[in-house]
Amino acid sequence: MSARRALDLSLTLVTDAAQCGARGVASVVADAVAGGVRTVQLRDKAASDTEVLRQLEALADAIDGRATLLVNDRLEVVAAARRAGLPVDGVHLGQGDVPVLRARDVLGADAIVGLTANTAAHLEVVERMPRGTVDYLGVGVIRPTATKPDHPPALGIEGFARIAAANPLPCVAIGGVRAEDVADLRAAGAAGVAVVSAVCAAADPRAAAQEFARAWTNRERRPAASGAVRPPQATVPRVLSIAGSDPSGGAGIQADLKAIAATGGYGMAVITALTAQNTRGVRAVHVPPATFLAEQLDAIADDIAVDAVKIGMLANTEVIRTVGDWLARTRPPVVVLDPVMVATSGDRLLDADAEAALRDLLPHADLVTPNLAELAVLAGADAPAGTWSEAIAQAEALSATTGVRVLAKGGHLGGADAPDALVDAASARLVEYPGERIATTATHGTGCSLSSAIATRRAATGDWETAVAEARRWLRESLRHGETLRVGGGHGPVHHFAGLWERGGLATAPTPAEVEADWWDGIADVRRGIDELPFIRGLADGTLEREPFRFYLAQDALYLRDYARVLAVAAALAPDATAQAFWARSAEGAIAGELELHRSWLGRTTAPPDPAPATTAYLDHLAAAGARVDYPVLIAALLPCFQLYADLGARLAAGEFGPAALDPAHPYASWLATYADPGFAVANRQAIDLVSATAAHATPEVRERMRRAHRRSSEHELAFFAAPLTTSAIAPGEEVPA
Numbered sequence: 001m002s003a004r005r006a007l008d009l010s011l012t013l014v015t016d017a018a019q020c021g022a023r024g025v026a027s028v029v030a031d032a033v034a035g036g037v038r039t040v041q042l043r044d045k046a047a048s049d050t051e052v053l054r055q056l057e058a059l060a061d062a063i064d065g066r067a068t069l070l071v072n073d074r075l076e077v078v079a080a081a082r083r084a085g086l087p088v089d090g091v092h093l094g095q096g097d098v099p100v101l102r103a104r105d106v107l108g109a110d111a112i113v114g115l116t117a118n119t120a121a122h123l124e125v126v127e128r129m130p131r132g133t134v135d136y137l138g139v140g141v142i143r144p145t146a147t148k149p150d151h152p153p154a155l156g157i158e159g160f161a162r163i164a165a166a167n168p169l170p171c172v173a174i175g176g177v178r179a180e181d182v183a184d185l186r187a188a189g190a191a192g193v194a195v196v197s198a199v200c201a202a203a204d205p206r207a208a209a210q211e212f213a214r215a216w217t218n219r220e221r222r223p224a225a226s227g228a229v230r231p232p233q234a235t236v237p238r239v240l241s242i243a244g245s246d247p248s249g250g251a252g253i254q255a256d257l258k259a260i261a262a263t264g265g266y267g268m269a270v271i272t273a274l275t276a277q278n279t280r281g282v283r284a285v286h287v288p289p290a291t292f293l294a295e296q297l298d299a300i301a302d303d304i305a306v307d308a309v310k311i312g313m314l315a316n317t318e319v320i321r322t323v324g325d326w327l328a329r330t331r332p333p334v335v336v337l338d339p340v341m342v343a344t345s346g347d348r349l350l351d352a353d354a355e356a357a358l359r360d361l362l363p364h365a366d367l368v369t370p371n372l373a374e375l376a377v378l379a380g381a382d383a384p385a386g387t388w389s390e391a392i393a394q395a396e397a398l399s400a401t402t403g404v405r406v407l408a409k410g411g412h413l414g415g416a417d418a419p420d421a422l423v424d425a426a427s428a429r430l431v432e433y434p435g436e437r438i439a440t441t442a443t444h445g446t447g448c449s450l451s452s453a454i455a456t457r458r459a460a461t462g463d464w465e466t467a468v469a470e471a472r473r474w475l476r477e478s479l480r481h482g483e484t485l486r487v488g489g490g491h492g493p494v495h496h497f498a499g500l501w502e503r504g505g506l507a508t509a510p511t512p513a514e515v516e517a518d519w520w521d522g523i524a525d526v527r528r529g530i531d532e533l534p535f536i537r538g539l540a541d542g543t544l545e546r547e548p549f550r551f552y553l554a555q556d557a558l559y560l561r562d563y564a565r566v567l568a569v570a571a572a573l574a575p576d577a578t579a580q581a582f583w584a585r586s587a588e589g590a591i592a593g594e595l596e597l598h599r600s601w602l603g604r605t606t607a608p609p610d611p612a613p614a615t616t617a618y619l620d621h622l623a624a625a626g627a628r629v630d631y632p633v634l635i636a637a638l639l640p641c642f643q644l645y646a647d648l649g650a651r652l653a654a655g656e657f658g659p660a661a662l663d664p665a666h667p668y669a670s671w672l673a674t675y676a677d678p679g680f681a682v683a684n685r686q687a688i689d690l691v692s693a694t695a696a697h698a699t700p701e702v703r704e705r706m707r708r709a710h711r712r713s714s715e716h717e718l719a720f721f722a723a724p725l726t727t728s729a730i731a732p733g734e735e736v737p738a
């Protein structure tokens with residue numbers, strides 16, 4: 001059990017003995033709690049300590065565990081009452097009362113300490129206190145009030161919103177709050193409202209409290225107040241699924257958590273029942289004790305602000321009651337009820353006698369998402385709708401009698417279409433979402449997944465119609481890819497993450513730097529092979545014969561001319577101007593390199609030799625990459641020509657292959673200088689960055705093809721360097737100048 005009850009500040013009653021009059025404070029409190037008051041603050045400045053203690057005894061009886069009991073000021077009395085075992089939860093202090101730090105000290109960690117704060121200076125003081133000193137702030141006054149004639153200037157709703165947004169503590173709006181202000185205050189970030197005379201002086205305190213409680217719960221059915229400041233929200237909605245377990249992972253809690261995660265929420269799960277089921281059907285159901293269900297729910301509410309709740313399988317009447325009580329107590333801001341009765345396989349997931357109890361749960365929901373069979377049961381129709389217009393008529397009837405939004409789902413309609421419709425009788429709105437039926441057997445858990453996605457998107461966007469549209473778009477994509485998962489022989493699951501993975505949004509996607517390192521490590525053997533080639537060794541120490549060097553240069557000239565053409569293809573396919581310019585510049589550089597080879601080494605008169613097999617093979621590989629019009633794979637194939645030369649050039653120039661390469665008298669000194677050129681190092685870096693960024697953002701499948709193309713080009717580089725000393729037919733030619 002939790003150390004203290006969940007603090008529900010939604011509706012606080014601050015008592016006023018004079019206004020309660022002859023009825024007595026305890027009797028007014030009893031009525032107010034029955035009407036929906038969740039926190040009671042005893043305020044009696046005139047009473048003696050003994051009188052306050054007596055009043056607390058009477059109030060504890062009147063409240064009977066249904067509300068939090070606090071006392072205004074009077075720290076010592078609160079401490080004494082708690083020592084005496086009275087259910088007094090804490091104290092509310094004004095700026096002129098004892099310091100909150102002292103109250104926390106005296107009452108301990110599990111007491112509630114509230115503080116009145118209505119200026120920026122007050123907030124600053126609170127900010128400097130250790131976390132957990134203050135549980136909530138009373139912020140006001142909202143409108144001028146007679147109860148507190150010495151009150152500070154009225155803040156209005158906007159002033160309240162500013163204070164609520166400026167600090168992370170729950171803020172209760174107090175002072176002159178009227179029922180018609182409640183929705184706007186909640187939209188402005190209030191954790192609740194506090195009332196005094198509106199309830200204490202009311203002829204019927206219970207009805208007065210009920211009006212405020214309803215205004216708090218129903219705020220979403222009102223149009224948003226213009227200029228209302230949005231509450232500071234967590235960026236990732238915290239979404240709780242209350243549902244059954246499906247061990248096959250396609251429906252129930254398991255589907256809900258996947259759907260919440262896939263649509264951008266933080267998922268939590270309270271399990272109502274366990275099923276033994278797979279894609280073919282449900283074999284058994286085990287319902288744990290309802291007391292344990294309540295324990296799970298309270299554990300969440302005592303600690304975590306829940307932005308949305310999705311409710312699925314409820315199994316039986318006792319489970320429904322437990323969840324209903326919890327909803328009544330905690331009133332989460334978004335509740336989507338998927339009234340699960342029968343699984344896709346046809347097996348019952350709700351006791352037949354629990355249908356009436358489920359109907360009683362509807363007022364706690366903001367949206368109910370029945371399939372055709374469930375819609376008929378809830379709407380009290382004789383049979384499931386046979387046509388889409390019949391389904392809409394049933395949904396309209398259900399929404400009209402319950403006041404709850406209904407999403408009618410066409411998944412079980414015969415025919416080529418699978419439409420859904422959002423019906424809200426309160427606002428007389430009907431939004432239809434048409435959609436072709438997707439030909440697939442992967443429909444297990446569509447309803448669970450859809451309702452979880454709607455709850456998440458509603459919390460994220462603040463709008464029901466947008467939420468349904470977004471959830472449907474996501475579900476349809478997941479339906480299309482469901483069969484690729486190959487799960488089970490019956491109705492398989494949808495692929496909850498198909499869209500995410502398709503777009504490369506996988507959390508395991510590497511960074512560009514990781515791609516670079518990965519690919520570089522992946523060709524370590526090729527690089528070692530190049531380093532050990534007699535051609536490279538001879539090039540480094542200057543012992544290489546002129547003939548193989550000339551062979552190499554002639555092949556390189558041939559290579560560069562076609563390499564330039566493939567670079568130009570990359571420029572043509574580049575997705576942005578930066579990449580386009582880079583590949584075009586590189587194409588020009590390769591042509592310039594070819595011309596320079598002829599000018600300085602080969603001589604103008606040299607007839608081009610035939611390409612050697614290694615040259616042809618390498619160029620074919622590049623040309624094939626270019627011809628596939630597959631930009632990512634193409635640039636991956638182009639990269640090793642930059643990367644391996646730049647690496648080799650830098651290491652030769654650093655003397656890694658021996659000091660001879662540094663000797664200005666080295667026979668191939670000017671060739672060595674080309675590849676150690678800082679300008680070439682810059683181009684190499686740009687090429688690596690472009691390619692690794694493209695790979696990092698690609699899908700895993702494209703990234704893998706890129707990696708293979710990169711590796712293949714590296715192998716061609718090795719063969720190209722090996723060719724001068726292994727290819728037998730060396731074409732005769734002129735002397736190579738030194």
Ligand SMILES: Nc1ncnc2c1ncn2[C@@H]1O[C@H](COP(=O)(O)OP(=O)(O)OP(=O)(O)O)[C@@H](O)[C@H]1O
Pocket residue numbers: 251342343344370371372409410411412418419420435436437438439440443444445446447448449450472475476479
């Ligand atoms: N074959 C399909 N093609 C397109 N959309 C579908 C298909 N089957 C179901 N849907 C959609 O899936 C969602 C769930 O609808 P459905 O009527 O199947 O709910 P359900 O019976 O509660 O699902 P569950 O089997 O999970 O309980 C709806 O948005 C519906 O339009």
Ligand SMILES: Cc1ncc(CO)c(N)n1
Pocket residue numbers: 243244245246251252253275312313340342343344349444445446447448
């Ligand atoms: C646990 C569970 N909840 C809901 C459904 C509805 O598809 C199911 N099959 N299993």
Ligand SMILES: [Mg+2]
Pocket residue numbers: 338340371447448
């Ligand atoms: Mg369903």
